[in-house]
Amino acid sequence: xxxxxxxxxxxxxxxxxxxxxxxxxxxxxxxxxxxxxxxxxxxxxxxxxxxxxxxxxxxxxxxxxxxxxxxxxxxxxxxxxxxxxxxxxxxxxxxxxxxxxxxxxxxxxxxxxxxxxxxxxxxxxxxxxxxxxxxxxxxxxxxxxxxxxxxxxxxxxxxxxxxxxxxxxxxxxxxxxxxxxxxxxxxxxxxxxxxxxxxxxxxxxxxxxxxxxxxxxxxxxxxxxxxxxxxxxxxxxxxxxxxxxxxxxxxxxxxxxxxxxxxxxxxxxxxxxxxxxxxxxxxxxxxxxxxxxxxxxxxxxxxxxxxxxxxxxxxxxxxxxxxxxxxxxxxxxxxxxxxxxxxxxxxxxxxxxxxxxxxxxxxxxxxxxxxxxxxxxxxxxxxxxxxxxxxxxxxxxxxxxxxxxxx
Amino acid sequence: xxxxxxxxxxxxxxxxxxxxxxxxxxxxxxxxxxxxxxxxxxxxxxxxxxxxxxxxxxxxxxxxxxxxxxxxxxxxxxxxxxxxxxxxxxxxxxxxxxxxxxxxxxxxxxxxxxxxxxxxxxxxxxxxxxxxxxx
Numbered sequence: 001x002x003x004x005x006x007x008x009x010x011x012x013x014x015x016x017x018x019x020x021x022x023x024x025x026x027x028x029x030x031x032x033x034x035x036x037x038x039x040x041x042x043x044x045x046x047x048x049x050x051x052x053x054x055x056x057x058x059x060x061x062x063x064x065x066x067x068x069x070x071x072x073x074x075x076x077x078x079x080x081x082x083x084x085x086x087x088x089x090x091x092x093x094x095x096x097x098x099x100x101x102x103x104x105x106x107x108x109x110x111x112x113x114x115x116x117x118x119x120x121x122x123x124x125x126x127x128x129x130x131x132x133x134x135x136x137x138x139x140x141x142x143x144x145x146x147x148x149x150x151x152x153x154x155x156x157x158x159x160x161x162x163x164x165x166x167x168x169x170x171x172x173x174x175x176x177x178x179x180x181x182x183x184x185x186x187x188x189x190x191x192x193x194x195x196x197x198x199x200x201x202x203x204x205x206x207x208x209x210x211x212x213x214x215x216x217x218x219x220x221x222x223x224x225x226x227x228x229x230x231x232x233x234x235x236x237x238x239x240x241x242x243x244x245x246x247x248x249x250x251x252x253x254x255x256x257x258x259x260x261x262x263x264x265x266x267x268x269x270x271x272x273x274x275x276x277x278x279x280x281x282x283x284x285x286x287x288x289x290x291x292x293x294x295x296x297x298x299x300x301x302x303x304x305x306x307x308x309x310x311x312x313x314x315x316x317x318x319x320x321x322x323x324x325x326x327x328x329x330x331x332x333x334x335x336x337x338x339x340x341x342x343x344x345x346x347x348x349x350x351x352x353x354x355x356x357x358x359x360x361x362x363x364x365x366x367x368x369x370x371x372x373x374x375x376x377x378x379x380x381x382x383x384x385x386x387x388x389x390x391x392x393x394x395x396x397x398x399x400x401x402x403x404x405x406x407x
Numbered sequence: 408x409x410x411x412x413x414x415x416x417x418x419x420x421x422x423x424x425x426x427x428x429x430x431x432x433x434x435x436x437x438x439x440x441x442x443x444x445x446x447x448x449x450x451x452x453x454x455x456x457x458x459x460x461x462x463x464x465x466x467x468x469x470x471x472x473x474x475x476x477x478x479x480x481x482x483x484x485x486x487x488x489x490x491x492x493x494x495x496x497x498x499x500x501x502x503x504x505x506x507x508x509x510x511x512x513x514x515x516x517x518x519x520x521x522x523x524x525x526x527x528x529x530x531x532x533x534x535x536x537x538x539x540x541x542x
Contacts, residue, residue, distance in 0.1 A: 130482055348443070390468075
């Protein structure tokens with residue numbers, strides 16, 4: 001098969017909708033368009049039935065007992081907001097302390113910052129060089145005021161998988177709720193709310209070949225029963241936890257995407273691991289001074305985050321413009337700061353600026369991997385020829401000994 | 408963010424990439440920026456006896472706009488006297504390359520690199536005169 005450009009290798013940002021998902025969604029836009037909250041006619045019943053079926057499929061993927069534990073939202077950002085703000089508000093009399101980690105997604109970190117302004121105290125745990133949080137650090141951070149711990153399943157930049165099972169054992173023992181942003185890892189690495197003692201979990205459809213604009217929050221209903229204060233007022237949908245007319249076609253797609261993941265996730269992960277190995281070996285076998293960011297052992301199968309020393313990330317992305325990847329370089333962020341995740345690992349700013357995140361997905365092929373690897377090798381070589389730092393390195397100058405005129 | 412055609416043109420076919428002999432008394436070297444900030448430019452000039460820049464070379468670690476800004480800077484200063492080259496402003500680079508606000512620092516760096524190379528050349532010349540080896 002001929003290679004088609006551009007190549008999408010940024011599957012942590014989003015994924016295309018699987019054609020099988022789209023196929024199931026279509027009737028719910030046109031003929032089965034009812035409002036799932038309409039109780040008085042067939043259109044409504046049909047929509048409600050479809051939503052309930054999807055809910056069961058979503059529940060099954062996270063390991064929930066039944067569909068009633070699934071609160072539909074607009075996506076993981078809303079799920080994260082609802083989990084943290086909803087729990088904080090409900091359990092305020094019990095305590096005002098929340099524990100999370102420095103490498104969480106901004107939907108968690110910025111929500112925590114807002115809660116701090118409202119009088120909550122938040123402990124941000126650091127991570128090791130491999131990107132993992134130490135469960136003992138979680139244990140030590142807990143106080144009699146702690147109401148919630150929030151730790152992601154897998155990181156969106158470096159793919160690091162967190163020791164949730166160990167953390168869940170600690171939080172359960174201490175009677176503290178555990179929330180996990182499971183967006184990146186769900187279906188790809190092991191995740192089970194029962195086994196891991198997770199009480200709330202955020203997921204979204206568009207990271208698993210479902211449509212954008214739809215997500216869910218798992219909320220445990222027993223042992224313990226988790227309570228939330230709704231952050232959206234209205235018709236009392238989703239058992240009062242999230243008002244708003246349900247987006248039936250999107251929910252149907254979400255359910256199908258979960259079903260596919262539940263059935264094919266394992267085989268897909270093996271495929272992704274093989275592709276990643278190929279990509280890594282083909283690049284690192286031909287280039288010096290390339291560093292892997294984050295743990296290789298505890299990592300999403302489709303994630304490869306590399307720093308190409310002496311080459312700037314955005315400059316490299318421009319050189320490989322037919323390949324969609326992302327970078328931790330400051331130039332790609334609105335804040336002009338390099339990736340806070342890489343900083344948290346202790347990766348120096350210069351290497352953070354040189355990082356590229358490859359996100360392999362369901363539809364990537366070996367041919368694409370070979371093409372991308374060879375392109376990266378040739379462009380890094382070219383950009384190094386253009387780099388004064390590479391020249392200095394070749395001359396044996398220690399760049400750390402140079403006094404730079406910072407600007 | 409998409410790049411302007413001119414940035415792409417300079418990035419894909421950069422002018423005057425290379426290295427001049429740092430120890431040559433007629434060569435001035437400017438090294439500005441820092442790896443931790445994500446951009447470093449090295450701009451070098453070779454000045455003839457009449458004070459005209461007869462050659463200019465650069466190497467840049469940075470994004471496409473940084474590479475384009477330095478490529479353009481070398482093009483502009485070639486054939487100019489030191490005094491003329493010194494008057495180049497970053498705003499002219501911004502205008503020529505159509506740089507968006509987040510990339511203005513690339514043009515500032517290029518202006519700094521020109522000034523720094525000229526200063527290095529003048530310092531070398533002054534030292535030569537002081538040690539009596541000048542012509």
